[in-house]
Amino acid sequence: MLSIRKFAIIPSLLLILTSCSGQEERQQPQYRIESGHDLSILTTTDTHYLAQSLRDFGPAFNQFLAAGDGKQLGYSREMMDALGYDIGIRRPDAVIISGDLTNNGEQASHKDLAKHLQQIEQDTGTRVYVIPGNHDIQNPWARRFDGSRQYTADSVTAEEFRTIYNNFGYSEALLEDGDSLSYLAAPSEDLWLLMLDTAKYGDNKKLGHPQLEGGVSSATLKWIRACGELAAANGAHIVAVMHHSLLDHSEFIQEGFTVDDHGQVIDTLLQSGIRTVFSGHIHIQDISQYQEENGNRIYDIAGSALSVFPHQYGLLKYSSANQTMDYSTAALGMEAWAAATGSTDENLLGFKKYSEANFRKRSATRSYSRLSADPAYAGYSDAELMAMADVVGRLNEIYFAGTARTDNAAVIATEGYRLWQSAPSGGLRSYVLGMTSREVKDNQQLHVELQGP
16 A cells, blocks of 8 residues: 655656556645755664653662663763754754664653654754654553652554654655555655664564564565655665664674565565665664675665664765765764753763763673673683673674774783683683674775666
């Protein structure tokens, strides 16, 4: 099923939309950058926003943070304010957020985040486009924290999600998919966004937890092909955005993170002329590619979670004259925002150092606990175990940031890493040696030629 939403009036586009729907629907033109102009897009993912009204800094909330993966949930509002500050400086034409907008789908978090996004659009003139992630809809884990207890909080349905974020993609969609919350948007006449909802949330209530894995239905695959035909008829390129990975980004983590039946999805995207995908979910910065025998290739750029160290986002520059796209990463300017707003919070004024130490300590502490409890490491001193645990923390930090190309050498040179080389066999040793022997590639920059394979 194809659903037509508001669009800018282009004669050929209107003709094709009419033929798709069987009826013509004329509405007020939406914001559009005309053909022949460059376009800049800020890409981010996994903001995991938690409304202030849902948390204190009591025992239950602090325990939740300690058991997590490093999300700075106590600074959700500040991170969105800092992102808005960066957008105000950079002035991209569009911002995309590829899912897991909220911590665990709390209705209050969704509504608060929508207010932040509305303010960003009003202050900067930048258009924001969102899709849901596996945490965002019908999530049984939605909670508020008060003192020493957690309490169930309201989540949202798919219909409520679309209503809350109507102004952030849905209201200006060229086409909407009738089988998911996917839509096609056109921030530029030359470059369109295929915003794919890959989350599965229909069974969440029965399961008692959000489904980790994602997929694309056969009906949505058919809809994608229609989007590709529409773009081709209008001479537009399409960039796809999805929460789950299109390609594998880790030899350690794949199941539940790479979209189900990804071979079919890859084929459909390639057949639809799509060569670049932005994804999230896995929380690591990694660029993977798949190439067909005929030379056609597709890139999947998995972005770091904005909510987790190193708190970075992507910048995409489209050149109309050269028919190219260039991608790079940049750090969230929390310190600059904190200083500009007169904050006295030392954690915010030194946010990079604070969050990095917090992230590494969490990883190292867990690794130290495992090593000290393992009889195979009984012959190691406490100092040696701590040095080895610190290596795990540093490698996790590099893994999330996608900086192995520049940072692995310093880790390999440490005494802690030397100890790992001769350590007893086991899961942690395999992880450490595997991480340092991975292919060293640039995960923070990419140049894409839109003409040819």
